[in-house]
Amino acid sequence: MKKWYNKLFLNDIRKSVENYNMIENGDKILVGLSGGKDSIFLLYSLILLRKNSYLDFNIIGLHIDIGLKIDMESTKYFLTENNIPYIHENIDIMDKIFEDDKSPCYLCSKMKRGAIARISKEVGTNKIALGHHKTDLVITFLLNLIYTGKLDTFKPISYNKKHDLNLIRPLIYVEEDIIKKIVSDENLPLGRGKCPQDKENKRSELDELLKYIENKYPDFQQKTITAIENFSDDNLW
Ligand SMILES: Nc1ncnc2c1ncn2[C@@H]1O[C@H](COP(=O)(O)OP(=O)(O)OP(=O)(O)O)[C@@H](O)[C@H]1O
Numbered sequence: 001m002k003k004w005y006n007k008l009f010l011n012d013i014r015k016s017v018e019n020y021n022m023i024e025n026g027d028k029i030l031v032g033l034s035g036g037k038d039s040i041f042l043l044y045s046l047i048l049l050r051k052n053s054y055l056d057f058n059i060i061g062l063h064i065d066i067g068l069k070i071d072m073e074s075t076k077y078f079l080t081e082n083n084i085p086y087i088h089e090n091i092d093i094m095d096k097i098f099e100d101d102k103s104p105c106y107l108c109s110k111m112k113r114g115a116i117a118r119i120s121k122e123v124g125t126n127k128i129a130l131g132h133h134k135t136d137l138v139i140t141f142l143l144n145l146i147y148t149g150k151l152d153t154f155k156p157i158s159y160n161k162k163h164d165l166n167l168i169r170p171l172i173y174v175e176e177d178i179i180k181k182i183v184s185d186e187n188l189p190l191g192r193g194k195c196p197q198d199k200e201n202k203r204s205e206l207d208e209l210l211k212y213i214e215n216k217y218p219d220f221q222q223k224t225i226t227a228i229e230n231f232s233d234d235n236l237w
Pocket residue numbers: 031032033034035036037038039040062063064065066112129130131132136
């Protein structure tokens with residue numbers, strides 16, 4: 001590993017893992033791999049963390065194919081090279097998610113979550129790691145504020161009662177631009193093929209808004225996360 005990776009992102013991952021007690025010795029962690037850049041970066045970071053910290057934990061990679069037939073061959077090869085078990089699970093839900101009135105993205109996430117829970121039980125993992133990062137966190141926060149009038153975003157760790165699942169998000173302090181750079185510099189494997197809904201939702205509109213704000217206020221992402229972490233009842237009605 002290049003030494004400056006510590007400062008660039010690995011210390012931020014150590015910090016989130018420590019601040020929120022995300023990983024403990026002996027954990028068995030199922031890493032959700034979509035074929036996209038965020039989740040392969042997550043897997044790469046966890047490999048580096050394991051090599052460069054006192055923490056000793058197991059990792060298993062999981063890709064759920066919802067019928068998109070994303071080509072994960074190079075990802076599979078990367079995992080094998082790093083001695084990490086890989087699970088490829090087919091659940092063809094394409095017809096189901098597009099026939100319903102609700103948004104296909106909402107239904108897709110729900111059904112994927114169910115499948116992840118089932119597989120986690122089958123292989124005996126006690127935590128699920130997801131590739132949500134700092135920019136996702138800020139965008140989700142803005143989306144909820146603008147579209148639903150709520151102060152709300154996902155948490156660094158959460159417990160899903162329905163499925164009895166512990167979810168961890170070790171990338172909450174890492175910005176998307178850094179992820180893009182490392183994925184490209186390290187030539188991390190991406191799945192080939194993509195979701196038809198990609199970039200067609202409100203999310204891409206908020207991406208634009210965020211870029212616009214950051215042009216004038218470059219530390220907006222950091223300020224947002226600081227505000228969320230230091231939230232106090234006294235400052236709001
Ligand atoms: N098909 C899938 N199989 C397994 N895990 C998945 C799958 N799709 C998403 N995930 C997990 O859920 C996380 C959030 O999903 P989302 O669709 O928002 O991905 P994303 O933010 O675009 O990330 P990526 O760049 O990895 O696609 C991913 O980072 C990944 O950990």
